[in-house]
Amino acid sequence: MVHPDQVRSAITQALPDATVDVEDLTGGGDHLQVKVVSSAFSGLSRVKQHQLVYGALRSELASEAIHALAVQTSLPS
Amino acid sequence: MDASTKQRIEDLVGSSPVFVFMKGNKLMPQCGFSNNVVQILNALAVPFETFDVLSDMEVRQGIKEFSDWPTIPQVYVNGEFMGGSDILIEMYNSGELREKLAVALA
Numbered sequence: 001m002v003h004p005d006q007v008r009s010a011i012t013q014a015l016p017d018a019t020v021d022v023e024d025l026t027g028g029g030d031h032l033q034v035k036v037v038s039s040a041f042s043g044l045s046r047v048k049q050h051q052l053v054y055g056a057l058r059s060e061l062a063s064e065a066i067h068a069l070a071v072q073t074s075l076p077s
Numbered sequence: 078m079d080a081s082t083k084q085r086i087e088d089l090v091g092s093s094p095v096f097v098f099m100k101g102n103k104l105m106p107q108c109g110f111s112n113n114v115v116q117i118l119n120a121l122a123v124p125f126e127t128f129d130v131l132s133d134m135e136v137r138q139g140i141k142e143f144s145d146w147p148t149i150p151q152v153y154v155n156g157e158f159m160g161g162s163d164i165l166i167e168m169y170n171s172g173e174l175r176e177k178l179a180v181a182l183a
Contacts, residue, residue, distance in 0.1 A: 046168075047158060047159075061147040070110075070162075
């Protein structure tokens with residue numbers, strides 16, 4: 001399990017302009033939902049956008065510290 | 078991932094126009110995210126084939142490397158990686174998935 005703050009900081013490290021909203025879906029710290037808004041997603045397919053987010057959390061996902069991660073990405077309006 | 082695992086994954090992906098790597102099977106998905114994908118494809122009434130990654134550790138790990146995507150389920154349409162559960166839901170809600178599948182299965 002990971003703290004939502006760790007997730008937020010890992011993502012903003014990779015995507016400095018990102019606004020990140022992390023929700024712990026079960027309270028157990030391993031089923032998380034993240035909403036990420038960043039200009040870095042501009043011009044990228046949804047798969048590539050999500051890959052940027054996954055990339056920031058690579059070690060947490062590989063170790064299964066995060067078991068389930070729902071991702072929503074969007075561009076700043 | 079060794080060459081034989083990669084070959085098996087490529088063969089699976091190519092075995093059906095719509096192919097899903099999931100936990101469990103169509104009748105008994107073993108994970109909510111995998112279930113989402115099955116429900117969406119059933120709702121669109123498209124034929125698809127699945128592989129249960131829980132039955133095979135090499136494919137379970139290999140598929141993550143194959144697509145550079147760390148989570149299951151993974152959906153492929155005509156060999157192209159489409160995304161996981163979140164993307165499928167978004168594409169379903171926007172109508173994009175129906176169009177894409179109509180073209181792919183034409």
